Amino acid sequence: MSQYSSVFKDESKLDINYVPPRLPHRELQLNLLNKFFRFAIETPGKMTQRVLIVGKIGTGKTVLSQHFGLSIAREAQERGINLNYVHVNCRECGGNFFMILHRTILEFYPHFPRRGYSEAELIQILMQILDERNAYLILAMDELEALIRREGPDPLYSLTRIQEGRLKAPQRLSLICVLREPKYLDRLDASTRSTLQRNIINLEEYSMPQLRDILTDRVVLAFRYGAVSTQNLDFVSELAASEGGDARYAIELLWRAGKYADASGSSEVLPEYIRKAAVSVYPVVRKDTVSSLSLHEKLFLLGVARLFKQTGTAYMSMGEAEDAYAVVCEEWGEKGRGHTQLWKYVKELSAMGIIQAEPSSVGQRGKTTLISLLRVPASDLEQELSRVLHKRRM
Amino acid sequence: MSIEEVFSSKGRVKILRILAEIGELNISEIARRAGLNYATTNQHLQLLENFGLIQHKKFGRIRIFRFNETNSRAKMIKTLMDAWGNK
Numbered sequence: 001m002s003q004y005s006s007v008f009k010d011e012s013k014l015d016i017n018y019v020p021p022r023l024p025h026r027e028l029q030l031n032l033l034n035k036f037f038r039f040a041i042e043t044p045g046k047m048t049q050r051v052l053i054v055g056k057i058g059t060g061k062t063v064l065s066q067h068f069g070l071s072i073a074r075e076a077q078e079r080g081i082n083l084n085y086v087h088v089n090c091r092e093c094g095g096n097f098f099m100i101l102h103r104t105i106l107e108f109y110p111h112f113p114r115r116g117y118s119e120a121e122l123i124q125i126l127m128q129i130l131d132e133r134n135a136y137l138i139l140a141m142d143e144l145e146a147l148i149r150r151e152g153p154d155p156l157y158s159l160t161r162i163q164e165g166r167l168k169a170p171q172r173l174s175l176i177c178v179l180r181e182p183k184y185l186d187r188l189d190a191s192t193r194s195t196l197q198r199n200i201i202n203l204e205e206y207s208m209p210q211l212r213d214i215l216t217d218r219v220v221l222a223f224r225y226g227a228v229s230t231q232n233l234d235f236v237s238e239l240a241a242s243e244g245g246d247a248r249y250a251i252e253l254l255w256r257a258g259k260y261a262d263a264s265g266s267s268e269v270l271p272e273y274i275r276k277a278a279v280s281v282y283p284v285v286r287k288d289t290v291s292s293l294s295l296h297e298k299l300f301l302l303g304v305a306r307l308f309k310q311t312g313t314a315y316m317s318m319g320e321a322e323d324a325y326a327v328v329c330e331e332w333g334e335k336g337r338g339h340t341q342l343w344k345y346v347k348e349l350s351a352m353g354i355i356q357a358e359p360s361s362v363g364q365r366g367k368t369t370l371i372s373l374l375r376v377p378a379s380d381l382e383q384e385l386s387r388v389l390h391k392r393r394m
Numbered sequence: 395m396s397i398e399e400v401f402s403s404k405g406r407v408k409i410l411r412i413l414a415e416i417g418e419l420n421i422s423e424i425a426r427r428a429g430l431n432y433a434t435t436n437q438h439l440q441l442l443e444n445f446g447l448i449q450h451k452k453f454g455r456i457r458i459f460r461f462n463e464t465n466s467r468a469k470m471i472k473t474l475m476d477a478w479g480n481k
Contacts, residue, residue, distance in 0.1 A: 109418055109458065110417075111417070111419050112420075112458075113422065113456055116454075116455060116456055117453075117454060117456075124454070125453045125454060128453065
């Protein structure tokens with residue numbers, strides 16, 4: 001009998017940050033992007049472009065943008081054009097415009113000072129750098145909701161209008177905005193909206209056969225030959241399709257099923273492991289969702305999860321949640337945030353769909369926000385949060 | 395400029411080593427890494443710039459220093475620093 005140490009050949013190919021060489025069922029959109037940005041290679045400096053990519057979770061927005069960015073930068077380089085693609089996740093920057101600009105500049109000057117500039121200055125400096133190096137930039141802002149939510153319409157306005165102040169200079173800054181909810185665009189002013197909405201790429205959810213194609217690609221890259229049968233691939237695709245065509249979910253499902261197979265010493269990913277994985281991966285609490293939260297958001301959520309586990313009730317009041325959070329803070333040696341900040345967290349978390357928050361209705365004295373967990377078992381949420389928090393501490 | 399003058403100060407050598415290692419840095423960061431205060435660092439940097447060994451670029455209020463790539467001596471010093479290593 002042959003001894004298998006792992007069903008994986010290269011686990012990193014299942015990582016959410018991995019950009020595969022081929023994007024099945026996104027060829028059309030990739031082509032469209034290439035058309036939109038054709039000028040960047042043919043007549044650089046003559047114009048700029050703004051493109052909006054909209055789609056639900058796991059429809060390939062990020063990977064589409066990154067794949068395009070890598071390929072166009074490569075092509076430009078071959079033609080001797082200094083075209084840079086920079087991908088910034090707005091939520092990771094806390095929706096902070098300053099941080100987004102700073103991260104962009106760090107791509108050019110890795111030791112650029114963190115303080116001492118205003119946002120307007122940073123924009124100027126970015127343009128100065130581009131001018132000095134005769135460089136062009138495609139700035140992709142992922143999870144744009146975070147920026148709009150925090151800073152309102154101004155940052156996008158200034159980014160789309162930079163060129164107006166530099167009439168004779170070459171045009172250097174193009175934008176790709178990646179967005180989950182097009183409704184956030186309503187918060188922008190009409191002029192910014194109209195400049196952005198001219199080029200929209202809408203990504204539909206993947207269907208089951210499409211998911212299967214994506215997974216087939218990944219299985220070849222990540223798993224040993226014969227570790228995942230076609231039948232089991234269909235099973236994973238079906239599960240993911242029923243969860244709203246979320247490819248990221250499908251890939252994580254596959255990864256977890258592989259992990260379960262490894263843990264059981266099996267040389268093949270069996271349906272049983274997939275089922276096990278499906279129970280453990282909730283579309284709402286995925287690794288990346290949880291890890292993208294700030295420390296205190298995590299602590300707050302941990303408090304909420306623990307309290308729900310203890311009490312077994314469906315709802316808790318804001319006050320109860322705050323008390324639970326205070327206990328968690330003490331445990332982790334952190335100074336607790338105030339009520340207003342926590343209330344903001346609740347808003348954020350509910351906008352992300354992790355918890356549900358609604359005002360208390362008639363029949364209860366006073367007015368409070370009632371918090372509930374919709375689809376995630378509290379114990380699983382607690383486990384995941386504790387894991388992430390412990391990892392952070394190490 | 396004499397070579398003694400450049401290498402006679404521990405601070406200056408430190409600054410050259412930091413610039414060789416990191417590439418481009420602003421004064422505060424150079425000062426922090428070299429364990430010198432701002433004024434001393436500034437003096438050293440000015441001297442080195444007068445020698446033509448380093449150059450700076452201005453971003454608003456902040457100056458970012460790096461080796462002067464066009465100066466052959468600067469290039470040789472950088473090679474020396476690289477060869478010497480971090481310690």
